[in-house]
Each structure stands twice: as C-alpha cells, then as structure tokens.
Amino acid sequence: MSDSQHSDKRPRFAPRVTQIDSSASTRPRSVRAQRNRLILGASLVIIGIAALGWNSFLSEDKTIEISLQTVSKTKSAAIEMTGARYAGTTQTGKQYVITADRAVEKEAGSGEISLFDANGVVTDTRNQQTRLNAKQATYLSSTSIMSLSGDVVIYQTAHDMTLKTQYAEADIENGKFDVPAEVTIQSPRMNLIADSMTSKDQGLYYLFGGRSKLTLKPKQADTTSPANR
C-alpha cells in the first residue's frame, strides 16, 4: 500500500506515483510521456479485447479515459493502484465506467489482477444502465475467468432487475457466467432464488441449481418498472 503519496497536482489522467520498492526502476518520465503510455495502453486494451473476440464491445476510435490516484510496487512484486477509474464508449455506443478503490496485480506479467470495492456501470444508447458492485473482482488471464466476490450486485435499470450473490465467475472467453452460491434475482415482474446459477450463450441460457423458486408476477403489477415510466 502507498505510504508516501505525492500531493502535487497532476493532469487528470496521469497517475500519482508512489515508490515503495527501492529496487524498482527509477527512470524518470514526464507526465506527458506517462499520458502517452496510457493512451498506448488503451490501444492495447482494444487489441486485447479484439483478440478475445469482443471487438464489438470496444472501439478504437472512441475516447477512453483512465485515471489513477497512485501506482506502486510492493516488495512482493505486486503492482498496487488506488483510485482506479476507467471510462469510455463502446463501438455500439455504450458508455462504461469502472472504478475500484484499489487494484492489485499479483506480480508483473502474472496475468492476475484484483480490483477491490469494484464498481462498474455500462450505459447503453437508450440511457439504460447495467451496474455491477463487488467487494473484489479478480481476473486471471490464463483462464479468462473473472471472479467476483463479496456482496456481488448486478442491477439492470431497463428491467429494474437486480441479481445478488456472494460469489460469481465470468468466463469471458466462453461467454459463461457461473454463480456457485445462493443467488437471487428480483424485478417488478420476477423473483427468483436458487442455490446456484450457470449462464451461457451470452446470457440466453440459465441453469439454476439446487432448490429453486421462481415467481412470475402478472403484467398489471408491473407499474413500477422504470421502463414503463
């Protein structure tokens, strides 16, 4: 964790730098250079996504905003960042904002990164949002699996629908979403509780495991949905 934060004002998208590991490289770089690297990084993000077959989600010609409060390297070679914020617009016009109080890459090049107190919002062209909250989100690039844990909440404004669980896994490459823990889904039209959940086909198929209870409410009760307002 950072113990020597700089208080000097920097451009919006430049991270403030914290030095913890004295053995780390100390080659100076200007703020402008850092910013350029961030832009390059953003481009690499696009490439990475395209490689995963998700090129429809992000667009190279759209603006991506990135900001950090601090970036530091620990003695265990982990990279820690605080106040991470990542925002942009997808090719299909969806706006997204990801924030995390703290982000930790296990070690350089490990391909494992954890976001703590992570929040994400995707806003589509109709101004409908999908919001995600989790105490921790960990992604392992070798498996393309993202694990979400601790008060995981996914909310869709379009259907006024909320999914809650304590643990979930998203298999990005295969388009699967697994919840191996009790899960609830609530909306003005539906209540569902199950011991577990598996989703595939980009969310068109769901399998709820264990004891499951689905309540489908009649149409006329659907008066509170934001979509109907």
Next chain:
Amino acid sequence: MIQVSYLPLFFRQASIFILALGFLSIAGFGVHQASAQSTAPAQELVVEASTSLEWDQTEGIYRAIGDAKAQQGSQTIQADELTASYDPDADGGDITKIIGKNNVRFVDGSQKGQGSYLVYDQISQTYLLDGPAAQVAGPDGTASALTRIFYDKPAAKITLTDDAEIILTDGRELAANLIYVLLDENQNVSKIEARGDVKVTQPNGQTANSDNADYDKIGNTALFTGNVIITEKDSVLTGDRAEIDFNTGISRMLSSSSGQRIKGRFTTR
C-alpha cells in the same frame, strides 16, 4: 518509481472487468421476463424445483426438475419434471403451456388429476393427461382412462379415452370405451355420456350393459341405447333402449324405433 510498462497490462486487465459488465449487459437476465398468463384476475405464477431450474430464452422455456411444482391461484401442477413455455418473440413472454413428466398431479379448484404425462394449455385452459393410471377426481367421484384424459375447463368437459371408468361417490360405477363428463358451474357432474361397451354397476349389484349411455344428474336418470342388458341377480332384461331412474331404482326397458322386441328373464326365489 512507477513502472509505466505495467499500465497497459493493468488496463488490459481492467478492460476484462468491462467485458464482464458487457457480458452481463448482453446477458440481460431479464430479456424475456415471462409472466403468468393474463387471465382475470391475473395471479402470480410460482415455479419451484428441488434439483434444477432451467431458463432457455432462445427456446422460451423454463424447465423445473425434481419435485417440480407450478402454482397459480387455485391451480397447481406437480411432476418430476415441469416445462413451462412461452413465445420468446412475443411481448411480455406470457406462459402459454406447461408440460409435466412422470408422477404428474394437478389441482384446479375442486378437480384433481394424476398421470404420467400432462400438457396444460394456458391459452385454452385445457389439461391433457396421459396414462398409465391417468385419473381425475372431483366432488362427485373419480374417473380414469387407459390412454388419456382431456379436461376442457372453459367447456366444463372431461373426456376419458380407452378403458374409461368412473366411480361416483355413491358407489355407482360406469365403464366404457369413451366417456364424456359434463360439469356444472361448480365443477360437479351434470351429465355423463358413455360410448362403446358401456357397463354400469350399482351398489345393489344391478348392472346395465349397452352400446351407449347418457346420464343426467339433475334427474338422476340414465338412458341406455343399443344392445341393452340389465341384470339384477338372476333376472335379465334385454332390449335396444332402457331407462334407469336411480331415485326409485326402477329400470324400464323401452321399445326401440326399429321394432326390436324386449326380452326378459326373471327368476323368483
């Protein structure tokens, strides 16, 4: 000092978080929020299962496995496996059909049924119950059939196909190849029409066999037609038409339009 070279990796990883969000957004777990059919008054539909509950939005189905139960108001359908389907392209995704497999039971008001396979059409509000051992029960008794039982709720009509049998609560039994049960507004039996190899057995041992029989509950009488044989102990009446008044216990053999003679054999002790 900051290791700038790590930033691309971090943001590539962070982008995965976005992808997860995007995935979930695409997933749209409420894309087809099925609802109970909008019958008046509309009531919520509850589907439960002990093993799994499948939701296929492409096919437009919910499949509940293991002690599956679907309940809507006074209607309940239970089975080892239940599949509720809706039109995935239709607005609202109303449930249109429920199929039950193995150990199927249903309750609809005062009517109950059981069998090995059930199709409930939510639009027409009809139950198709397949055997073996398909059975329905109401306030007036139980009905069974070898092949299938069809309960048309709006028409208040139950059709029993193949080796059909009705046992009324007063002990009378009716068997035939095909039986239609017409219900009144309280789901009580109002009429019964039996076709093919009809046999009525009364608690006192009297039996009536015929090709067809029509029972009117209000009058508590039955008209038998075609090869009628009424047997009570050792006495036998045969003819083409007969009427039994269950109130008085009097059986009358009627002359037929074809002029067939009535025959009787009475044994006195």
